[in-house]
Amino acid sequence: LAKTTQPISMDSYEGQEVNITCSHNNIATNDYITWYQQFPSQGPRFIIQGYKTKVTNEVASLFIPADRKSSTLSLPRVSLSDTAVYYCLVGPTQTGANNLFFGTGTRLTVIP
Amino acid sequence: DTGVSQDPRHKITKRGQNVTFRCDPISEHNRLYWYRQTLGQGPEFLTYFQNEAQLEKSRLLSDRFSAERPKGSFSTLEIQRTEQGDSAMYLCASSFDRGANYEQYFGPGTRLTVT
Numbered sequence: 121l122a123k124t125t126q127p128i129s130m131d132s133y134e135g136q137e138v139n140i141t142c143s144h145n146n147i148a149t150n151d152y153i154t155w156y157q158q159f160p161s162q163g164p165r166f167i168i169q170g171y172k173t174k175v176t177n178e179v180a181s182l183f184i185p186a187d188r189k190s191s192t193l194s195l196p197r198v199s200l201s202d203t204a205v206y207y208c209l210v211g212p213t214q215t216g217a218n219n220l221f222f223g224t225g226t227r228l229t230v231i232p
Numbered sequence: 233d234t235g236v237s238q239d240p241r242h243k244i245t246k247r248g249q250n251v252t253f254r255c256d257p258i259s260e261h262n263r264l265y266w267y268r269q270t271l272g273q274g275p276e277f278l279t280y281f282q283n284e285a286q287l288e289k290s291r292l293l294s295d296r297f298s299a300e301r302p303k304g305s306f307s308t309l310e311i312q313r314t315e316q317g318d319s320a321m322y323l324c325a326s327s328f329d330r331g332a333n334y335e336q337y338f339g340p341g342t343r344l345t346v347t
Binding site: 162 | 236265267272273274275276277323324325334335336337338339340341343
C-alpha cells in the first residue's frame with residue numbers, strides 16, 4: 121500500500137472552499153485514491169474515490185494531476201458540520217487488497 | 233437495514249477480564265472487517281471475513297484476540313485477558329464483494345476502556 125502524507129490539521133471559516141492535499145509519491149499503476157471522513161465518536165464514512173483527473177459527487181471533488189503523485193480533496197462552501205478528520209487512502213481496489221490503511225488524517229476545523 | 237450496527241457502544245472492564253463485541257453488517261454485504269482505533273490515530277486493520285471465512289489477520293491481532301462470523305452474517309470479536317493497552321475504539325465495517333474494495337461502510341464502534 122502506498123504511503124500518504126497529509127497536513128495534520130487545517131482551519132477554515134464557514135462558507136469557504138477547503139482544499140486538502142495528499143501526497144502519495146509511490147502510488148502504483150493499479151492504485152486508486154479514496155477519501156474518508158470521520159466525525160467524533162463515529163466510524164469513518166466514504167466520501168469519494170478516483171483514479172485520475174477529476175471526480176465530483178454531491179459532497180466533494182477530487183482532483184488528481186497527471187502524474188498521480190498527489191491529490192486534492194475539495195469541499196465547497198464548508199459549514200460547521202464539516203468539522204471532522206479526513207483520511208486519504210491509496211491502494212488497489214481489486215479483490216485481494218481488502219484492508220484499508222488510514223494514517224493519521226487531516227483534522228479540519230470549521231470556524232463560525 | 234440502515235447500516236452497520238455494533239453492540240455494545242461502550243464497555244468498561246477490569247484488566248484480565250474477557251470481553252466480546254458484536255457487529256451486524258449491512259445485510260447484503262458478504263465482507264466484514266474489524267479495525268481498532270486509538271485516540272488521535274486512524275483506524276488500524278485487525279481482520280477480515282468473506283462470508284464465514286476469516287481470510288486475513290493483522291499482526292496486531294494477538295493470540296488473545298479471536299473473531300468469528302459463524303453463519304456469514306453477524307460477527308463477534310472476543311478479547312481474552314484484557315490489558316490496559318486494549319483500550320480503544322473497535323470498529324466494524326462491511327462491503328460488497330465486487331468492485332470498490334475501498335468503499336467500506338463502518339459502524340459506530342464499540343469503545344472499550346480497560347481499568
